[in-house]
Amino acid sequence: MRFVGCWDVVRRDVVRRGEKVTHRRGRGQRSALPRGEKRTLRVLASEAKRPLADVVAGRLGLAIVDARTLCDAGSVWLDGRRQRDASRALRVGQRVVVHLPAAPPNPASLADRRDARGGGFELAWRDAQLAVVVKPAGLPSIPPREGGPSLAGGLRGRFGDAATLLHRLDREASGLLLVSLGDPESRERLARQVREHRLERGYLAIATGILAAGEADDERLIDQPIAARRGQAVVAKGPGSKAARTRIRVLARGAERSLLAVELDTGRLHQIRAHLAHLGHPLLGDARYGGPEAPRLALHAHRLGVAHPSTGERLEIHSPLPAALRQLLPRAYGERR
Known part of the structure; x- marks a missing residue:
């Protein structure tokens, strides 16, 4: 499981572009951002010693093969010099510039x-x-x-x-x-x-409290069965319960809340809400599962990947975080800028 595109989609400088749709040919290949752009990145402490292609793929939401192709094509510059070595280990603070090729326009008029x-x-x-x-x-x-x-x-x-x-x-x-x-x-x-x-579905969520780090790179698997009872999901084992697996990645922590990227291995009733409440970290605005008051439920399905039924072409569509939820981010998100 790999989290794609979640980091940049919530950023203000991408919100306007997030409504565009990008697609590319090749089954199973991912492409998360509008193309025909120059993107500039600064290597974070958490990315030190990681290969160049891994960082480009993770930050721009690309398949690793696409990131390596960009390096090989000479479209990636490191500290002002063209860098074709996709495996080059990075240092904190280095400047990476990626030139993305153009893509066809959105067919929705x-x-x-x-x-x-x-x-x-x-x-x-x-x-x-x-x-x-x-x-x-x-x-x-x-x-x-x-x-x-x-x-x-x-x-x-x-x-x-x-x-x-x-x-x-x-x-x-x-x-x-x-x-x-x-x-x-x-x-x-x-x-x-x-x-x-x-069908690939990625979510952005804001949970209460400071979530602990997972086993690697702040990722964590919640593997707890869920039963539906009177229109509500309950984490429980036994008759009527079904396997439920939720994968979360902590993007930022602060102000007694955590910004999360979430992906589902299964699709149960209120799965994300019930799993996070079970951990003691209900979503903001989720009174049903014990969350604090907020303008709305802090859950947004921001990414969808699907194979086209006629061509098999892989489409990946993104939607930026709505304004009502962006207002909840400044302190929680600012610590990782």
Whole structure:
């Protein structure tokens, strides 16, 4: 498991660009940032002695093979000199400049985006087969029992009855969701990726308290079964419980809160919320699981990776952290700038 793109997506200087969509050819290859740019990095203490390609890949959200290719192509400069050695060990404070190649534009037109906002959601990506949309906090993914608006209803209103929402987010959370727009065969290919846990989903979360470091590089695996009881997830073993695995990486600590990158090996009801509450670190704004008051639930699905159902091309889409959550970051995030 490798955490991708989470560090730069929350940064203010990337928020504007985060709404762009990038894609590249090659199954299984990741590309997390808009292209056609020059990116400048300073080597952090935690990155000292690590290979150049590893740091470039981690900071820019690239597959390691892409980072090595950039080095080999002469697109990476170290302290003012072109550096083609991808394995070069780095020192604290060194300046790394990466020249990223250009990429095709987002096929979702401006008109598409305006229409989507009228339906209560934002459109991050769209072609004839699929769409990736950004659900706002407070909007349920599917129609609630009591009636009212939902993302699924807005999708049908915008794209017609063929629009099928393939997975969900909690009402209180925000972020990226995959929608099928094509024929039944295309829809089944996308749905199979969801069922087989091949759909890559990355989250940003702000938890209460200072999380301890994991075994390596602040990464940690939470492997605790979850049972659903009366609409709430409970960490418990025994009848009715299902295996649940959550991987977290601490991006920053401070002000009695921790900024986390989160990835799921499984997809259970309220999995992230229940696992973090079980550790004694509920999310900000998560009153249901014991979290303190906040403007909203501090959970955002910021990254989604999917293989295109027609071409097999790997698409990776990003959504920046919403403004309401960025306001909670200054002290927690500032310690790692």
